[in-house]
Amino acid sequence: MRTVRILHKNGSICEQFGCNEVINYSGFNYVGGQTMRLAVVDTERCVGCQSCMFACARRQGEAGLARACIGVRSVGGMERGFIVVVCRACDDPPCVKVCPTDALKPRDNGGVHFDITKCLGCGHCRDACPIGAILWDDEINKPMICIHCGFCAKFCPHGVLNLEKRRGEGYAKKRLSQKCSLR
Amino acid sequence: MLKKDSLRNVLYVDLSNKNFWVKKREDLFERYIGGVGVATQLLHEECPKGVDPLSPENPIILTVGPLTGLFPLASKTVAMFKSPHTGNLGESHAGGRSAIAIRMAGYGAIVIKGASDIPIYLAIHGDRVYFRDASSLWGMRSNFTVGRIIRENEPARGLRTIMRIGRAGEKLVSYACVITESYRHFGRLGLGAVFGSKKLKAVVISGKRSLPVSDRKQYRKVYDEIYHAAVNSPVMKKYHDLGTAENILPLNELGGLPTRNLKEARFEGASEISGETFAEQYLGRRLACSHCPVGCIHIAALREPYGDEAYFYKTSMISYDYEPIYALGSMLGGSNAKGLLKLMDLIEALGLDVMSTGVVLAWVTEAQERGIISEKETMGIKLSWGDYSSYMEAVRLIIEQSNEFYKALARGVEHVASIYGGGDYALAFGGNEMPGYHTGPGAYIGVLIGARHSHLDNAGYSVDQKVLVKRKLTPEELAEALLAEERWRQIQSSLVICYFARGIYQLDTVSKALHLAGFDLASDDLHRIGEEIHREKYRFKTREGFSLDNIRLPKRIFETPSLVGELDEKFVRRAVEHVKKVLFKEGVRKSI
Numbered sequence: 001m002r003t004v005r006i007l008h009k010n011g012s013i014c015e016q017f018g019c020n021e022v023i024n025y026s027g028f029n030y031v032g033g034q035t036m037r038l039a040v041v042d043t044e045r046c047v048g049c050q051s052c053m054f055a056c057a058r059r060q061g062e063a064g065l066a067r068a069c070i071g072v073r074s075v076g077g078m079e080r081g082f083i084v085v086v087c088r089a090c091d092d093p094p095c096v097k098v099c100p101t102d103a104l105k106p107r108d109n110g111g112v113h114f115d116i117t118k119c120l121g122c123g124h125c126r127d128a129c130p131i132g133a134i135l136w137d138d139e140i141n142k143p144m145i146c147i148h149c150g151f152c153a154k155f156c157p158h159g160v161l162n163l164e165k166r167r168g169e170g171y172a173k174k175r176l177s178q179k180c181s182l183r
Numbered sequence: 184m185l186k187k188d189s190l191r192n193v194l195y196v197d198l199s200n201k202n203f204w205v206k207k208r209e210d211l212f213e214r215y216i217g218g219v220g221v222a223t224q225l226l227h228e229e230c231p232k233g234v235d236p237l238s239p240e241n242p243i244i245l246t247v248g249p250l251t252g253l254f255p256l257a258s259k260t261v262a263m264f265k266s267p268h269t270g271n272l273g274e275s276h277a278g279g280r281s282a283i284a285i286r287m288a289g290y291g292a293i294v295i296k297g298a299s300d301i302p303i304y305l306a307i308h309g310d311r312v313y314f315r316d317a318s319s320l321w322g323m324r325s326n327f328t329v330g331r332i333i334r335e336n337e338p339a340r341g342l343r344t345i346m347r348i349g350r351a352g353e354k355l356v357s358y359a360c361v362i363t364e365s366y367r368h369f370g371r372l373g374l375g376a377v378f379g380s381k382k383l384k385a386v387v388i389s390g391k392r393s394l395p396v397s398d399r400k401q402y403r404k405v406y407d408e409i410y411h412a413a414v415n416s417p418v419m420k421k422y423h424d425l426g427t428a429e430n431i432l433p434l435n436e437l438g439g440l441p442t443r444n445l446k447e448a449r450f451e452g453a454s455e456i457s458g459e460t461f462a463e464q465y466l467g468r469r470l471a472c473s474h475c476p477v478g479c480i481h482i483a484a485l486r487e488p489y490g491d492e493a494y495f496y497k498t499s500m501i502s503y504d505y506e507p508i509y510a511l512g513s514m515l516g517g518s519n520a521k522g523l524l525k526l527m528d529l530i531e532a533l534g535l536d537v538m539s540t541g542v543v544l545a546w547v548t549e550a551q552e553r554g555i556i557s558e559k560e561t562m563g564i565k566l567s568w569g570d571y572s573s574y575m576e577a578v579r580l581i582i583e584q585s586n587e588f589y590k591a592l593a594r595g596v597e598h599v600a601s602i603y604g605g606g607d608y609a610l611a612f613g614g615n616e617m618p619g620y621h622t623g624p625g626a627y628i629g630v631l632i633g634a635r636h637s638h639l640d641n642a643g644y645s646v647d648q649k650v651l652v653k654r655k656l657t658p659e660e661l662a663e664a665l666l667a668e669e670r671w672r673q674i675q676s677s678l679v680i681c682y683f684a685r686g687i688y689q690l691d692t693v694s695k696a697l698h699l700a701g702f703d704l705a706s707d708d709l710h711r712i713g714e715e716i717h718r719e720k721y722r723f724k725t726r727e728g729f730s731l732d733n734i735r736l737p738k739r740i741f742e743t744p745s746l747v748g749e750l751d752e753k754f755v756r757r758a759v760e761h762v763k764k765v766l767f768k769e770g771v772r773k774s775i
Contacts, residue, residue, distance in 0.1 A: 024239065047478035049339075049471035050283070051255065051410075057393070058403060063253050064394035065287055065342065078365050078470050079482060079500035139393060157414050157476040163547025 035109040037089045037166040038148045046082040046160045048072055052152035059151040065177060066139045069146040071132075084160060087133045087146035095125035095134055095145075104145075109166055114145045184471040185395045185701035190249055190291035193225070196305060196312060198381050199297030205290075205311045213293055215700065218249030218679035219274065220716045221292055222263040223723065226272075229294055232726055234268035236373075237355060237380035239298035245285060246293075248679040249700035251474075252394050255403070255410050258472040258683040260285060263678060266372040267380075268357040268539070268595055269614035271727045272720060273372040274635040276471035277346075279364035281388070282679060284344040288390030290522050295383070304347075304385035306337055309392075317384040323352060325532035326362050329385060339389035347385035348375040355379050356593040358539035358616070362531070366470065366502035368479055370536045371615065371637055396699045405695050412687045414476050422479035422683050423469070426531025427505035428458030431513075437648070439622040439746040441509060443516040443568055443609055444545035445739050448621045448746070451748060452518025452569075456508050460520060467500060472681070479683060485524045501528045509619030516549065516568025526571050526578070533582055539595060542616035543581070544574055546596045550605045560588035560603075597735070609739040612636055613729075621740070623647030623747035624658075624755055628737050629665050631734055631755075632762045634720040639682055641669035651747045658758035666717075666762060673716035674709050721766055731763040736737025 053068040060067045070086040089111035096104045096112055103118035104125055121141040126134040135144040148165030184191065191209040196202075211221045222244045227633075243264050250257035260281040266273030286295060288309050295305070302321040306313040315336075320329050326349035333345050344363050351359035352375030359375025360368045369375075371722035378384070396402040413419050421429060434440045436455035442450040454460065467484025471477060482500050489495040501524050511530070512523050530537050550556040550568040558565060562580060564573050584590045591599040596616055600609035610617040612627060613636030620626040622644045629643020630636050638644055643665055650656065656664070672682070674767075678697075680688050691708045697704055704712070734756075741750050 013267060047469050047471040047480075048473075049476050050473050051476045054252075054255075054474060058406065061399045062393045062398050063402065064281075065252070065391045065394040068391075071341050076334065077327075079468070081468060138391065155410065155476070158478065 011044055035166040036148060036150060036163050037110070037148055038086060038146060038153060038170075039162050039164045040084045040086065040088075041160060041162045043082055043160060044082050045158045046072065046084060048074065048078065048082045049157065051155045051157065052084075052161060055152045055155035056146075059149065066137050067144060069135055069144045070152055071135055085132050087148070088131065089166065091147060094128040094130065098124040098128040100124065111148065112145060114143070114147075116142055119143070184208055184249070185397060188249070188701065189289040189392065189394075190217065190247075190286070192290045193292045193294060194290045194307065194312070195294045195296065195601065196307075197297045198295060198299045198303070198314075198383060201314045205310075208292070212249070212688070213702075214712075215716060216674070216677040216697075216704075217251075217291055218246050218259075218261045219263070219673055219720075220712065222261050223247040223716060223719045225294055226240065226263045226265075226723060227719070229296065230265050230723075235755075236265040236270065236273070237376060239296070239381065240696060241377055241380070243295040243374070243377055243381070243383075244292065245281075245295075246679070247282045247291060247447045248677055249702060249748055250680065250696055251282045252476075253396065254406060254696050255413055256475050256477070256681050256687065257678055258282050258475045258681055259676070259679040260369075261367045262361070263375050263485065264374055265727070266357075267355070267376045268371075268373040269636065271614070271729050272634055272724050273374065273377070273609070274637075274720075275361075275369040275371050275374050276676065276679070276682060277361070277363050277367045277369045278475070279344055280342075280365035281344040281346060281363050282467070283473040284342065284388040284390065286390075286394070287342065287392055288388050293388075295381070295386070298381040299383065300636050302382045302384050304333065304387065305383065307386065307388045308337075308339060309390045317382075321382075322350070324350065326350075326534050327365065327532060330362075330365055333385055333387060335747050336386050337389075339391075342391055343387055343389035344384060345387050348378045348383075349532060351534040352376055352379035353384075354582055354584060354593070356535060356581065356584075357595055357598075358536040358543075359534055360536045362534055363569055366482065366531075367472065368401075368536075372635060373536070375534050375536075378414075379399050381501045383473075383533040394697075395701075397701050398699060405692075405699060409687060409692065409696065409735060410476065413684060416687060418686055419477045419683070423477050425458035425462055426479050426481040426503075428461055428481065428503060428508055430505045431457045431508060432459065434620070434622075434746075435513075437622075437746040438744065439620060439644075439648075440513050441610075441617070441619055441621045442513045444542075444549045445610055445617075445621060445743055448743050450513040450516075450518070452516075453513065455518040456512040456520055456523060458505075461503055461508075465503075465520065465524065467498075468529075475681060477683065483524055485521065485528070485594060497525075499528050501531065503527065506619055507537040507541075510538045511544075514541050514545045514619070515574060515623035517571060518569065518724075519571060522569075522571030526574055529575050529578055535578070535580065535581075535660045538618060539616040539713050540578065542610050543592055543596050543599070544577060546600065546605065546609050547592065549602065549608055553605070555604050556588070559604065560586070562589075563584060606735070610737055610739060611735075613734075618644070620644035620647075621743065621745050623651050623745045624750055624758065625651060625661060625665065626662060626745075627736075627740055627750070628755055628758045628762075631759055632662070632665060632731065633669060634717065634724060641665040641672065647745070647747055658754050659761045662758040662761040662765070666765060670710070670713040670717045673713040673720075676713075677712070677716060679774035718766075731759055731766075734759055
């Protein structure tokens with residue numbers, strides 16, 4: 001039997017593997033008190049090496065690709081370049097809305113917190129994400145969701161990925177307040 | 184080898200009975216690591232003696248290694264088979280996503296046996312294997328289209344390899360290649376024809392899994408060391424910047440760039456087909472193999488007007504490298520980069536080995552010049568140096584093989600010269616067309632004694648440029664140096680590391696990385712295994728009738744001075760003689 005370790009919880013991952021970064025409960029990386037977000041800066045610079053995918057799995061203490069929360073594939077033939085698929089930390093995440101067990105919860109500055117212990121592996125979140133950023137680990141039948149730690153960006157040799165300060169659109173808050181005024 | 188490692192799984196596919204099964208073969212991996220080491224043993228097991236390479240009995244063996252998926256640059260797949268081109272050991276390596284896909288699908292090796300009655304393609308998704316009807320894909324003009332269709336048909340985007348053949352493979356041209364991910368190839372020795380003979384149009388492989396390591400903390404540490412060495416090393420930078428095409432100018436300068444069928448070793452048009460020119464005028468994109476941060480694959484964007492309508496253009500994306508530029512550029516006396524790219528694109532679409540094709544065309548051009556081949560044989564085509572439109576016509580006719588001459592051309596330059604003459608300038612060694620290095624005796628001895636007659640067997644061209652330019656070696660010393668290199672390369676290609684990273688994966692790094700994959704091998708063990716694999720390859724060669732007694736040396740190589748001066752036939756023969764003594768003293772023959 002395969003042992004399943006708990007992921008994405010209270011900074012345990014980064015401490016465990018000697019990474020200097022601290023991950024807060026929301027799963028977002030804080031540097032100098034600022035929420036960070038993994039940004040796909042320019043897919044045209046991507047050579048398709050998939051080092052980011054391997055890095056993501058490695059951050060979780062695994063080799064291989066089952067645990068990758070980021071995906072790189074060609075646009076439709078290598079000659080046209082690549083698509084990099086990863087969570088973009090939505091303000092009002094569609095994946096949260098369809099989670100039947102509250103395993104996914106929205107966080108203040110966008111994106112989600114994932115509690116794997118509550119997850120049934122129903123796959124609704126995967127279907128709901130319009131950009132396909134909820135990857136799946138078939139070995140444990142659970143979603144793989146980016147926590148924006150930026151580990152992959154360190155292994156991007158050509159400047160495609162960058163961990164940057166979050167620029168929230170405030171879209172969710174705006175929508176809520178609009179709802180209020182209508183009432 | 185680690186207890187849970189799926190590397191030990193060997194997938195056997197029987198195309199005749201549309202059947203498949205998996206065997207656990209830790210016996211092979213523990214003794215021979217993976218890659219070429221394991222593939223050689225599987226070839227001994229699966230390939231009956233004296234078999235016709237185009238018969239169903241000839242197996243296709245694909246292997247990866249323990250470091251694949253664990254460490255960067257362990258990104259190659261080894262293919263082994265009996266070559267329809269040389270009638271002997273067939274071995275070819277390719278990158279792309281092939282290695283990662285095989286490893287992630289849960290296999291260390293895949294053995295494809297038998298032959299299908301109808302055209303099919305194989306789809307291997309993890310532990311499921313599907314036999315799909317490929318009748319509608321058979322006969323398609325371009326392998327790009329085949330790739331596109333399969334891309335739409337199959338799942339696992341980004342996690343799969345699509346190996347396929349073009350028309351050349353279907354028509355059993357003995358130097359047809361297998362293309363993977365549009366731009367990488369099992370280029371040499373005719374794997375494409377073996378696919379064709381099995382009515383196997385393509386193989387799709389995909390998977391996604393976790394791999395075990397012996398110590399997670401140490402794993403991250405060693406990974407970081409290798410990764411940083413790879414992205415910071417000047418050698419890797421060179422491969423990323425201009426790519427292998429960077430070598431055109433320096434080799435030309437030194438006088439080692441085969442030109443016009445090696446009548447010369449300097450090309451006056453070199454600057455027009457240099458890596459610099461291609462990068463500045465045509466480079467449209469760079470790509471990498473899966474799990475390699477370097478990105479050495481250079482793709483030219485060629486924009487051409489259609490001509491039948493104003494402002495109507497198409498842009499073709501064409502992969503270039505040093506060897507294709509040599510084979511279709513200087514070797515054919517062509518300095519028109521556009522023409523060269525168009526010919527390259529056609530050869531890619533049809534799925535021919537570009538190096539062999541270039542050397543074959545160069546021979547025909549010279550043979551026509553000398554009058555031993557007339558336009559009767561060529562069906563009205565007059566080939567002349569640098570005339571790309573006639574070269575394109577000739578390539579199409581090689582595929583169609585509509586007369587005896589083109590049938591002969593479709594079997595390579597040594598074969599055609601054995602019928603029509605002109606052997607003195609038929610530039611094949613051990614039956615395989617020459618690479619782009621007229622650097623000195625090392626290059627030629629290297630491809631003569633190399634187990635697959637490839638310049639990458641032992642890099643003799645590198646000994647010429649690094650050692651022989653500075654000091655003299657005796658034939659015996661040179662032979663020993665090449666043998667030592669070839670034996671060590673058996674380890675690299677068992678791991679299976681890209682040769683571009685050979686400087687990064689030195690002995691101690693290899694041992695450290697292997698330890699994390701559950702292989703405890705000290706440097707002595709590695710050298711011993713390398714030697715053994717080399718011996719095993721030669722055992723296969725000897726079994727299939729190869730001998731170093733009657734090597735064919737085209738006179739041309741002694742007529743054109745190389746960058747270390749004129750070559751001496753006696754020197755070359757003495758070196759080969761020495762290799763023979765060493766190999767046979769080691770008991771290649773005895774062990775059969």
